[in-house]
Amino acid sequence: MAVAARVAIKTDVAIIGAGQAGLSAAYHLKRLGLAAGRGFVVLDQSPQAGGAWQYRWPSLTLSTVNRIHDLPGMAMSEALPEAGDNVEAAVAVPKYFAAYERKFELPVYRPVTVSVVCARDVRFRIETDRETFSARGVINATGTWESPYIPDYPGRELFRGRQLHTQNYRRAEDFAGQRVVIVGGGISAIQLLNEISFVAETIWVTRRPPEFREGPFDPEAGRAAVALVEARVRQGLPPNSVVSVTGLPVTPAIVSMRERGVLNRQGMFSEITPDGVRWADGREATVDVILWCTGFRSSLDHLAPLLLREPSGGILMSGRLATQVARDPRIHLVGYGPSASTIGANRAGSAAASELLQTLGLKPVMDSA
Numbered sequence: 001m002a003v004a005a006r007v008a009i010k011t012d013v014a015i016i017g018a019g020q021a022g023l024s025a026a027y028h029l030k031r032l033g034l035a036a037g038r039g040f041v042v043l044d045q046s047p048q049a050g051g052a053w054q055y056r057w058p059s060l061t062l063s064t065v066n067r068i069h070d071l072p073g074m075a076m077s078e079a080l081p082e083a084g085d086n087v088e089a090a091v092a093v094p095k096y097f098a099a100y101e102r103k104f105e106l107p108v109y110r111p112v113t114v115s116v117v118c119a120r121d122v123r124f125r126i127e128t129d130r131e132t133f134s135a136r137g138v139i140n141a142t143g144t145w146e147s148p149y150i151p152d153y154p155g156r157e158l159f160r161g162r163q164l165h166t167q168n169y170r171r172a173e174d175f176a177g178q179r180v181v182i183v184g185g186g187i188s189a190i191q192l193l194n195e196i197s198f199v200a201e202t203i204w205v206t207r208r209p210p211e212f213r214e215g216p217f218d219p220e221a222g223r224a225a226v227a228l229v230e231a232r233v234r235q236g237l238p239p240n241s242v243v244s245v246t247g248l249p250v251t252p253a254i255v256s257m258r259e260r261g262v263l264n265r266q267g268m269f270s271e272i273t274p275d276g277v278r279w280a281d282g283r284e285a286t287v288d289v290i291l292w293c294t295g296f297r298s299s300l301d302h303l304a305p306l307l308l309r310e311p312s313g314g315i316l317m318s319g320r321l322a323t324q325v326a327r328d329p330r331i332h333l334v335g336y337g338p339s340a341s342t343i344g345a346n347r348a349g350s351a352a353a354s355e356l357l358q359t360l361g362l363k364p365v366m367d368s369a
Contacts, residue, residue: 007132011041013356014126014135016117016302018044018108019051020071021335022141023097024349026106027072032353034362036107043128044110049101050094052145057169059195060089071100072346114142118305124330137330137356140303141349144296144340151294155272162289166192167296175200175289181277183268184293185210187248192293194253197262203285205277207268212254213247226338233337236316236326239298298336306331321351329359 013029015022022042029040046054070076079099080092101108113129117138126133148165150156156163166188172195182193185206193204229239248254257263269277269285276286300308300315308315308327315333316326322338325331332352333339339348357363 008125008134009041009131010134011038012135012360012362013040013137013139014124014133015040015042015139015141016114016126017051017141017143017335018042018046018049018097018101018110019053019141019143019335019345020069021143021339021345021349022051022139023071023100023106024346025139025141025332025334025353026108026349027100027104028350028353029357030104030106031073032357034357036105040107041133042106042108043112043114043126043133044108045113047111048094049098049108049110050090051097052143053093053097054090055145055167056088056090058088058090058171060191061086062089062092069341069346071096072350074100074103114302116302116305119328137332137360139332139334139349139352139356140300140336141334141345142299142302143335144298146299147297147301148292149295149297150292153269153272155274158274159272159276159290160274161276161287163292164289165292165294169291172196172199178288179203179286180289180291181205181269181285181287182291182293184295185248185265186293186295189293190248190254190257192291193262194257196291197257197260202262203266203287204262204264205266205268210265211247212250214250226341226344229340230322230338233314233317233322236310236314237312238314239337239340298333300333300336303331319351319355321348323348323352324355324359330356332356 012034015025026040026042030036034040048054076096079096114126115129116127118125123134123136124138126135145167148167150165169192175196176199179201180196181203182189182196183205185208193202196202233239267279270280271278273284276284278284306328308325310316317333317337318324318326323332323334325333332355334348334352335345339345
């Protein structure tokens with residue numbers, strides 16, 4: 001018996017992901033006159049509002065997070081006037097995003113997981129685990145949380161201890177009394193190293209010596225850092241991590257870690273043994289846990305049929321803020337490259353919305369700048 005083909009729900013623009021960048025893009029599309037539903041939809045795989053923030057570890061509070069910028073049109077203080085610095089980010093941000101979606105009546109469908117996006121003549125076919133959608137343009141805002149990166153070192157599969165990634169971290173007490181190798185030189189690695197060092201013996205290793213940044217990170221320095229990342233994606237190169245161009249800010253926590261002798265960084269080991277790690281010079285360390293704070297990669301596998309990548313492995317980007325895919329200007333990537341930060345995601349949402357409507361011949365009713 002033949003199975004009836006699934007009828008696709010038609011819309012002009014499909015936004016994939018309802019994190020900071022996706023909600024910003026949705027806000028600007030609506031502000032520019034696109035109607036919810038027929039004009040645009042937002043597809044989110046999470047069971048509730050909050051993007052990747054809802055999965056962060058409990059000790060990541062509003063005071064320790066690397067700043068959460070307000071979404072356009074509504075400050076966090078408006079949604080959470082009682083929220084203090086010690087509120088968990090995994091609690092506060094979902095409440096804020098949920099209030100934002102309600103206030104602007106954004107058409108967010110959840111939970112729905114996009115499995116693949118294919119080009120079908122002048123439209124895109126977007127297949128999910130529920131409905132199928134047909135759109136003229138796509139704004140992809142899937143971020144990186146679903147794609148943790150763990151480098152492949154010799155012997156990794158032989159290690160008898162525990163291996164986990166930043167994505168799996170919950171609390172320092174889980175490592176009490178153990179010996180833990182923490183791999184990575186980013187902000188998250190420093191935060192987790194600090195917490196775990198109070199309850200366990202730690203070994204901190206990085207591929208390159210970390211660069212600590214003294215003094216304030218002013219807007220000019222921020223623009224310079226974003227420009228470096230933007231230059232790479234405009235050449236079709238994979239974007240570097242933000243910390244690779246900004247450095248690590250010297251916070252009171254880092255000063256304390258220095259005083260406690262926790263920031264005794266070692267070079268990267270060359271292989272993993274069944275009981276620990278070994279360096280190229282023959283030194284070995286027996287450890288119970290390897291914690292990979294080695295970052296994330298952009299979650300773009302569902303776009304693979306569109307053949308967007310260059311031979312370099314990156315995606316050639318264009319447009320005012322480098323959100324537009326050069327190979328197909330009907331596709332915008334927000335939260336990718338220079339728009340990976342929360343403030344960058346807001347600006348990228350605005351640029352992607354206005355540029356995509358122009359590409360599709362849907363004249364904006366007002367300037368989104």
